[in-house]
Amino acid sequence: MKVLVIGSGAREHALVWKISTSSLVDKIYAAPGNAGVSQIAQIVEISPDNLSELEKFVRKNKIDLTLVGPELPLSMGIVDLFQKKKLKIFGPVQKAAAMESSKVFAKQFMHKYHIPTASYQVFQKFDEAAQFVRYANFPLIVKADGLAYGKGAFKVNDDEQAVDVLKKIMLEKIFGESGNQVVIEDFLQGEEVSVMAITDGKTILPLLLVQDHKTLLDGDQGPNTGGMGAYSPVPFVDQKLQDTIHDKILKPTIAGLKKEGIFYQGILYAGLMLTSSGPKVLEYNCRLGDPEAQAVLPLLETDLVEIVQAALKEKLDQIKLKWKTGYSVCVVLASAGYPGDYQKGKEIKGTEEISEQEVYCFHAGTKISQNKLVTAGGRVLAVTAVGKTLGKALDKVYNAVDKIYFEGMQYRKDIAYKATEVKKYA
Ligand SMILES: Nc1ncnc2c1ncn2[C@@H]1O[C@H](COP(=O)(O)OP(=O)(O)O)[C@@H](O)[C@H]1O
Ligand SMILES: [Mg+2]
Incomplete structure (x- = not known):
């Protein structure tokens, strides 16, 4: 086909x-x-x-x-x-994709179906939002309602910061129409993980859990990016917590959508905060995460096309996902300047030297120019390695990264550090 x-x-x-x-x-x-x-x-x-x-x-x-x-x-x-x-x-x-394209829709949906998430308020008017934050407790998170290329959520520590962000979103319209409404929600403390599930609208097949690294610099410092790396599975999420995520989040989400007359077929992604009172949904996405997909797909043994075909026939109950044992780590190599204005057209060297088994060099912003491989985007490559242990996967992936070079190349050297640091979340 x-x-x-x-x-x-x-x-x-x-x-x-x-x-x-x-x-x-x-x-x-x-x-x-x-x-x-x-x-x-x-x-x-x-x-x-x-x-x-x-x-x-x-x-x-x-x-x-x-x-x-x-x-x-x-x-x-x-x-x-x-x-x-x-x-x-x-x-x-489209109606189902609103779970991602409208944060207001997603929050109201979660509220209606008792899916755990941060408490929130919705505002259509700047004045009312500004009034609200004057008497609120901080920190808070302010989010533009619509798509904002992963840049529409802001942590604010006081009312001055909040009003500043509200002005940008609601008055200056830095995200255009996406800022017609905002969600202001409580700041949740905890460890962040992502769950992606394939669903045919009835059966839900969760993929292995994965943890993204959103900030540019080691130790979760610096500005937010589209994601600087990921690893999977997440060793500090045990089976019991995975069951909770399935029973309290994924299942009621698909059931709730059905009750709303929305038949959700495709990938359902939930960004989660593992709080001391259980996992809570930060947001839904209606597709695979990037770089989460680059970490998870190399671990999947089952034929993806077979899975998708079964899902399209609403026969996902007949599929059992098979996974490689071990771990996968993905490290993103980015251009100088990213996530701000970045350089382009730098020659990329060394990718052809990557030949080890189960090491993958996935391209993002690359192109061929005058017979040379050059950078053409903020995130340039996503190097992934699979290993029997997390340590082996890490060794393999950073060995591969060491072979690659382009001017201004930046990447995080601590991908998966939480997996060894974080011990337990109730
Ligand atoms: N309620 C919250 N508490 C703490 N951190 C949050 C909260 N909501 C979002 N975040 C942080 O902001 C990031 C972006 O928010 P998210 O809702 O995923 O929006 P988007 O991906 O569209 O920018 C999250 O990955 C998380 O790190
Ligand atoms: Mg997000």
């Missing part, structure tokens, strides 16, 4: 790599992919938000299945469009 993968990051490279190992797949297309993806898939120069061109391409080329990496096309309704045209695509419909 022919499969199209939409997106251009390292998450999509990992997806393309994973499905390239499927015996069901003859040909993979990527819109628009990147230099790494181009080695295993045919590049299609269509932007992920150009839904009508994507639909036309799929129809013309008789693509059998489309997988969507990023949230934007999902929130724009690509699944609705493809379904209307009887084209096979795996992901939530």
Whole structure:
């Protein structure tokens, strides 16, 4: 069969790599992919938000299945469009994707269905929000309602900071329409982990838990980024806590959506804070995380295309996910300046030297220019290694990273440090 993968990051490279190992797949297309993806898939120069061109391409080329990496096309309704045209695509419909594209919708949903999350208030008017924070207890988290490329959540420590952020979101509209409403919620203390689950709307198959590293610098310092690395599974989350996450969060989420008349098919991602009073949802995403996918997919033994096909037939109950034993660690290599304005066009050296078993060099912002591999984005590569122990995976991944060089390359040297530091969360 022919499969199209939409997106251009390292998450999509990992997806393309994973499905390239499927015996069901003859040909993979990527819109628009990147230099790494181009080695295993045919590049299609269509932007992920150009839904009508994507639909036309799929129809013309008789693509059998489309997988969507990023949230934007999902929130724009690509699944609705493809379904209307009887084209096979795996992901939530627009209404379901609102779990990610509207934080207000997600919070109200969690409140209604008693899914544990931080207490919150919603505001449509700047004056009312500003009035509220004058008498509030701090710290608080202020979030723009809509999509903001992972940059729409702010921790504020006093009313002055809060008003500042509210002004930017609601008056200056730094995220455009996404700032028409805000959520102001309590700051939760604890360890953050992500759970991604595949669902056909009935059965929920959670993937291995994974921990992202959102800040730029070691020790969780510096500005927030799209994610600087991840590892999986998370050793300090025991089976009991995993069961709680399933029973108190994933299950009631899918059941609640159904009650709302929303049939959720696709990946459901919940960002969790493990607090002293149990796991709480920080946010939902309607797709795989980046870099979480790059850490988790190399551990998955089951054929992903088989899983997706079963999900599309609502027969996910017939699938049992098989995982490699051991651990996976992903380290993101970023350009100088990232997450601010970053440099581009720097030659990347050493990727061809990575030949060890179960070490993967997933590309993000890369391209070929004058026959050279060069940087073309903030996050450039996501290097992943799988090992029998976390220590072995770490050795392998940092050995591989040591072989790679581009001018200004920055990365975290402490990915997975929490796994050894954090002992227990009730
Ligand atoms: N209630 C909260 N308490 C503590 N930290 C939070 C809270 N909500 C969000 N955060 C932090 O902010 C980050 C971004 O928030 P999130 O809701 O995931 O929005 P987005 O990913 O859209 O920016 C989270 O990963 C987490 O580190
Ligand atoms: Mg998030």
